[in-house]
Amino acid sequence: MKKMKKWQLFTLIGVATVVVIGAASMLLTGNKSSQAKTDSKFKVEAVQEGSVASSVLLSGNVSANKEQYVYYDSTKGDLDNVSVNVGDQVTAGQALVQYKNAEAQSAYDTAVRALNKVDRQIYNLKTYGTTVEVTGDEATDQQTSNSAQRSVDDQLKDLQDSRADAADNVNKAKAALDATTVTSNGEGTVVEVNRDVSKSTTGSSQTLVHIVNNGNLQVKGELSEYNLANLSVGQEVSITSKVYPDKTWTGKISYISNYPKESQAAAAAASSGTSGGGSSVKYPFTIDLTSEVGELKQGFSVNIEVKNNTQGILVPVSSVVEDKDKNYVWTLDKNGSAKKVEVTLGSADAEKQVISAGLTKDSKVISNPNSSLKDGQEVEYEETH
Template sequence: MKKMKKWQIWTAAGAAVLVIGTTSVMMFSHPNSPNQEVANETPMVQTVKDGSIASSVLLTGKVTADQEQYVYFDGTKGDLQSILVNVGDQVTAGQAIVQYSSTEAQTAYDAAVRTVNKADRQLNDLMTNGVSVDTTGDDEEDAKSASQAQRTVDSQASDLRDARADAVDNMNKAKALLDATIVKSSIDGTVVEVNKDVSKSTTGTNQTLVHIVSNGHLQVKGELSEYNLANISEGQEVVLTSKVYPDKTWTGKISYVGNYPTDSGQANNNTAGGTQGSGGAKYPFTVDITSDIGELKQGFSVNIEVKSSTQHPLVPVTSVMADGDTSYVWTVEKGKAKKVKVTLGNADAENQEIVSGLKKDAQVIVNPNEKLEDGKEIGKYDKID
């Protein structure tokens, strides 16, 4: 047998590679290749439903309690006697939390009570004993005297009743001042701050004695710019996200949008002359959280994605095709394909908003391909939810 030279062996190996490569090309160009199967796949049809897509408006806010109470030091109520709660205590509405001591308030109330009691004694004595009348034996003259005496009693009784009414008013006012020395909780909640070391000077009036937050639903509060104000309204739904839990979302609804700028926003606006560069005025807003709170905590900063307040037909993004500047979808009507020109709105990763051209309950093809023809029967197709 004749030996092959080394270069001949290499050439044969190359020929073998060439054959393998040619075979591979032929295999992937076969009519039954996977690419062809995708083109011939069974159409999937979905019923169009109305919905909304998140708008481009993004806000930020902070998670807060829906109710909270701050009790500040008030020197007009008297000397601070004691704070009746501690951090972590659970309190109920109407429970005493701060006690002032005021000698003047107590003295005024005691004096008012004595005045009322004195008026009661005088009125009772008058109505019981009346006034004495000396009789003369002359029936006509005695009748006149008795009538005069009765008028005197009635007049004195009226004066005493008026005096008593004034005394009761003063007593109620004094009682209100005395009651004010006891500060009560206005909500059910948890005590989160207690400050027993406060200044007794007038500068101490802004010092917090007790801070209570409710145990109810959480809210998100923040400020939006004047440029977003026109696009935000009460009732709009939102999606909340937190950097602390990036894989979780919460839902909410805008419950309040202020018509007047916040003090800080107005101050910034006035300082900068109201230019756009300054950020403009800031308006407060509140979001009620409608989903389970889960891991969300008070004080968390969250991002807020605002959903559009309008409802439009929504279709899967895969159903939308383009022909130049024109967008269209394929629908099924009476078993036939129909090409429908549409105007697009907002979109997210899954859904496309259709502003015009398509109505709710239309049957849209989710996976259209180039072989669809307007008016041609489709035959078999799969319907999905």
């Protein structure tokens, strides 16, 4: 067998190597092209109807839904008596505090005497009338009698007017006298009594009696401006307490203020010219319990989870794009063309976004849009579920 020259062998090996590398390069290029084609496909997903699983966490304090504070009021007179004690159960209309006011009592007594005097005058006039002298002349006597009757009628009308004025005075005097007795607005338990109050003008801020109704508790707290935009009256909540970690209460938001606390509003206005001004402003809210009060007590600190019960159109979070402070999604029409649609966002969780306006329940959205998309562009896509 004829031996091949050494340089010829090297040449053949080099050619074979080039062929192999070229083939591999073509195969790899083909795979990359195929992969790029696959990656260029957009994913399209039909919208769903439902609600997201997100919730809002708040904190608050348990307070009495119905409570009454009786403050010292020097305008009612001198404090005479506090007729209840701590722990007493009171009913509506029950006397709590009695003031002594000589002027109010005197005014009432005077008004009553004036009314009684008018009543006596009316009685005497109706009973005895007036005396008429008879002359024996029938015509003259008749004329005199008629004149006397008219006089009695006029006097009676004047007395009736006087009685109406006297009755008004009695009512006013009685209202002033009744105000010296402070009564309970409803049923409850007396939780505070203070009989030693200052009689100066500064004493008007002192509590004489504090009554609460523990059978009807509420939860009150404050929420941020962000939560203000995402919560509404009527939403259901779940309530827990560190004191009883294994128990849960339910409730509903019954009130959300549209205005921050006065002191906080003033602070926000004062700091509006600085960065972050107003970020700590809080808005009061109230929750009514819908379950049994149980072991909850006034003053307890509680944690609140607001359940998201808002139903709406759901799209993947990844489908939402933001442009110039507005939100959009790309939809796909029946011809396979993309369309940019402005939407209004609702609540969201890690996967789904609620669309409150802009889409219909039969819309299809592109879940992986990119910056190259244009309105009316035909796209290659695959539907996902």
